[in-house]
Amino acid sequence: MPNFVMSYLGSTVTPGQAGNQFWALIYVLIIFAGVSVAVVAMNWIERKALAHFQIRLGPMRVGPHGLLQPIADALKLMLKEDIIPAEADQFVFWVAPLIGLLAAFAVYTVIPFGPSQAVSDMNIGILFMLGVSSLGALGIVVAGWASNSHYPLIGALRSTAQMVSYEVAMGLAVVSAVLMTSLNSTGTGTLSMIGIVQAQQQQGTWFIFKFFPLGLLAFMIFAIAMIAETNRAPFDMAEAESELTAGYHTEYSGLRWSLFMLAEYAAMIAVSSIAVTLWLGGWMRPFPNLLQAPLWEFTFSLFPGLTFLGLAAIAGVGTARMPSHSFFRIQRIGLGVFASLLASIALLLLLIAVAGRSADTSIAARFSEGIGYVYWFVLKVAIFMYLFIWYRATWPRYRFDQLMRVGWKVLLPISLGVLIATAIVGVIIS
Amino acid sequence: MNPVLNSALNTTINPGMAPVATPFFFYLLAGLAIAGGVLVITRRNSVHSALALIGTLLSVAGLYLMLYAPFVAAAQIIVYAGGIMVLFLFVIMLVNIERVSKERRFNRIWPAGVSAACGLMALFVFAFVKGKALFPDRLMTLRESSNTQEIATMLYGERGKMGQYSFGQYTFTFEIASLLLLVAILGAVIMTKKKM
Amino acid sequence: MVPITTFHYLVVAAALFVLGVIGVLTRRNVVIVLMSIELILNAVNLNLVAFSRMWGNLNGQVFSIFITVDAAAEAAAGLGILIAFFRNKETINVDEIDLLKW
Numbered sequence: 001m002p003n004f005v006m007s008y009l010g011s012t013v014t015p016g017q018a019g020n021q022f023w024a025l026i027y028v029l030i031i032f033a034g035v036s037v038a039v040v041a042m043n044w045i046e047r048k049a050l051a052h053f054q055i056r057l058g059p060m061r062v063g064p065h066g067l068l069q070p071i072a073d074a075l076k077l078m079l080k081e082d083i084i085p086a087e088a089d090q091f092v093f094w095v096a097p098l099i100g101l102l103a104a105f106a107v108y109t110v111i112p113f114g115p116s117q118a119v120s121d122m123n124i125g126i127l128f129m130l131g132v133s134s135l136g137a138l139g140i141v142v143a144g145w146a147s148n149s150h151y152p153l154i155g156a157l158r159s160t161a162q163m164v165s166y167e168v169a170m171g172l173a174v175v176s177a178v179l180m181t182s183l184n185s186t187g188t189g190t191l192s193m194i195g196i197v198q199a200q201q202q203q204g205t206w207f208i209f210k211f212f213p214l215g216l217l218a219f220m221i222f223a224i225a226m227i228a229e230t231n232r233a234p235f236d237m238a239e240a241e242s243e244l245t246a247g248y249h250t251e252y253s254g255l256r257w258s259l260f261m262l263a264e265y266a267a268m269i270a271v272s273s274i275a276v277t278l279w280l281g282g283w284m285r286p287f288p289n290l291l292q293a294p295l296w297e298f299t300f301s302l303f304p305g306l307t308f309l310g311l312a313a314i315a316g317v318g319t320a321r322m323p324s325h326s327f328f329r330i331q332r333i334g335l336g337v338f339a340s341l342l343a344s345i346a347l348l349l350l351l352i353a354v355a356g357r358s359a360d361t362s363i364a365a366r367f368s369e370g371i372g373y374v375y376w377f378v379l380k381v382a383i384f385m386y387l388f389i390w391y392r393a394t395w396p397r398y399r400f401d402q403l404m405r406v407g408w409k410v411l412l413p414i415s416l417g418v419l420i421a422t423a424i425v426g427v428i429i430s
Numbered sequence: 431m432n433p434v435l436n437s438a439l440n441t442t443i444n445p446g447m448a449p450v451a452t453p454f455f456f457y458l459l460a461g462l463a464i465a466g467g468v469l470v471i472t473r474r475n476s477v478h479s480a481l482a483l484i485g486t487l488l489s490v491a492g493l494y495l496m497l498y499a500p501f502v503a504a505a506q507i508i509v510y511a512g513g514i515m516v517l518f519l520f521v522i523m524l525v526n527i528e529r530v531s532k533e534r535r536f537n538r539i540w541p542a543g544v545s546a547a548c549g550l551m552a553l554f555v556f557a558f559v560k561g562k563a564l565f566p567d568r569l570m571t572l573r574e575s576s577n578t579q580e581i582a583t584m585l586y587g588e589r590g591k592m593g594q595y596s597f598g599q600y601t602f603t604f605e606i607a608s609l610l611l612l613v614a615i616l617g618a619v620i621m622t623k624k625k626m
Numbered sequence: 627m628v629p630i631t632t633f634h635y636l637v638v639a640a641a642l643f644v645l646g647v648i649g650v651l652t653r654r655n656v657v658i659v660l661m662s663i664e665l666i667l668n669a670v671n672l673n674l675v676a677f678s679r680m681w682g683n684l685n686g687q688v689f690s691i692f693i694t695v696d697a698a699a700e701a702a703a704g705l706g707i708l709i710a711f712f713r714n715k716e717t718i719n720v721d722e723i724d725l726l727k728w
Binding site: 452453456460463464467468470471476479480483486487490493494497498499501502505506509510513514517518521522524525527533534535536537540542543544546547550551554558562565591592595596600603604607610611613614615617618619621622 | 628629630632633634635636637638640641642643644645646647648649651652653654655657658660661662664665668671672675676678679680684685687688689690691692694695696697698699700701702703705706707708709710712716718719720721
């Protein structure tokens with residue numbers, strides 16, 4: 001049995017390819033934990049960033065600078081009373097958030113964090129992602145119906161119609177990115193996610209910059225469609241508080257509502273990861289082919305440690321600037337502890353990067369390489385998450401008929417045109 | 431007969447252990463599919479039937495994956511579970527009237543229907559029993575191995591074969607299928623337009 | 627344990643087919659009848675893909691894609707007819723859809 005466990009270490013394929021169920025399970029658990037931590041962090045960043053966009057401070061009391069606010073929110077939601085409407089269908093009311101959660105989390109099976117850091121690299125990875133994310137619409141429409149009241153029903157029908165409309169444009173944009181993978185020597189493209197990033201590496205350019213402006217247009221279509229898919233601003237007519245009294249999750253309270261929020265944030269992170277993999281080069285650091293000297297490799301491998309050092313410095317400045325009143329002593333101590341935690345993580349990462357520079361095949365080198373892949377991927381996804389919050393703070397909402405008009409009459413013809421143009425240019429060039 | 435397939439099936443791919451997981455997953459998925467089918471035709475509530483049908487469709491997609499058909503499984507999930515069932519749920523919510531839930535589920539001549547279906551099942555059993563001689567055991571046995579890439583390549587050749595078939599041998603069928611979809615879209619839009 | 631042969635898949639497909647036929651012949655709700663038709667089409671698809679695996683040929687899989695497309699078109703058209711009829715007569719009972727009877 002230990003042989004079964006240890007035989008995977010040092011392999012260059014994903015656990016799915018190697019047939020190793022134990023490590024696949026470990027990866028799944030790591031993804032669960034990582035996504036939960038990311039959703040909690042996202043909750044905090046959203047409230048603080050929205051507040052600062054609106055020239056106010058956001059949560060400041062619960063922990064130092066509101067850092068413990070998401071935990072307080074989670075506790076509150078778990079302890080709330082679980083209200084079910086009178087004539088609602090019990091079984092369907094219970095199952096609806098689970099369908100949405102399942103659809104959101106199943107996408108993570110194919111997302112590659114590195115050339116062998118994925119749960120399983122299916123041959124049809126991108127098709128799997130499209131199919132499973134379209135199952136999320138089912139959860140919403142069933143949730144709206146099960147609430148047995150007309151506001152959630154209308155909200156659910158609107159939300160589902162919006163998701164289904166923008167799925168078409170999303171699929172066409174994805175197809176034009178997949179088309180670009182076939183411009184290699186053998187002439188066959190690939191649908192697997194790791195294959196798409198490796199095609200970008202071989203062709204020496206991120207697909208967003210390929211055949212300018214076609215790659216950029218396809219990326220922008222996908223970016224707009226993914227905001228509409230996850231019901232975020234400015235396409236959040238179906239769930240905004242001032243319209244339709246919160247749409248399909250009106251009648252859900254406490255833990256069930258938090259499942260819907262978890263599904264929404266997880267879906268946001270999942271579609272951002274898809275966009276990063278398809279157009280922005282996935283796990284590759286900037287300029288992997290151009291700057292290939294070992295010095296450049298070492299410089300770029302220092303970035304994870306330096307990022308955490310920067311975060312620790314910000315937390316340290318926050319600690320120093322706290323008012324020196326006795327009421328703030330606990331907060332000051334807490335923020336200081338957090339800053340020192342971040343600094344120790346930074347130190348560990350820097351140590352691994354420095355140790356991995358000397359020998360090429362040592363454990364430290366492999367660790368530093370793996371950490372580098374995951375770091376660049378998470379950095380790009382984090383930029384997308386910040387953009388989601390920025391859009392919510394800045395843009396007004398689309399009215400529902402305007403929303404449907406944009407989906408069918410604007411995005412669909414543009415994505416068809418981009419697909420045809422990409423195919424023609426690809427045939428001409430190769 | 432395919433000479434490559436002949437010679438490949440006659441050699442042992444994996445002389446080691448027999449796979450244990452395959453019968454378990456087959457019986458699980460087949461049981462879920464049939465249970466979902468039974469629930470579809472017996473529930474009074476249409477939404478429960480639709481959810482059971484979604485369960486059946488996803489189980490059948492799993493069976494396709496076991497038959498080394500990943501593209502068909504993906505198409506099944508995208509088109510059937512993600513498209514057609516959303517359409518069904520929309521229509522159920524649009525035509526849901528209180529009266530329906532209090533009516534009888536089955537019509538008056540249901541014994542005739544069930545006996546006709548039993549006759550059909552008897553016909554299937556007859557065809558299977560008589561036709562078993564036509565399919566030698568060598569072909570019916572599905573070889574599995576622990577190296578799925580190798581067996582998929584042996585069965586279906588290199589990747590890209592689906593595209594070669596769709597746009598080569600079956601081009602005409604492909605174009606007619608797209609024309610059929612266009613006609614269906616036009617028909618659905620025209621039939622459900624409100625009279626101005 | 628007996629190994630899984632093609633025959634097992636054919637039995638599952640036959641069972642789904644018979645369940646779909648019972649649904650079409652017996653239920654009074656038009657939407658459930660349409661769902662049973664989808665069951666029948668799925669059974670046929672499973673049959674095709676099982677035989678494609680047996681013969682090691684991709685023809686069965688390609689043809690099952692076309693059947694899936696056909697099922698989508700037919701579901702859309704059938705539900706359109708249902709909605710158009712529902713506007714006129716306010717019922718979804720197959721026994722009451724009898725305007726053309728003499």
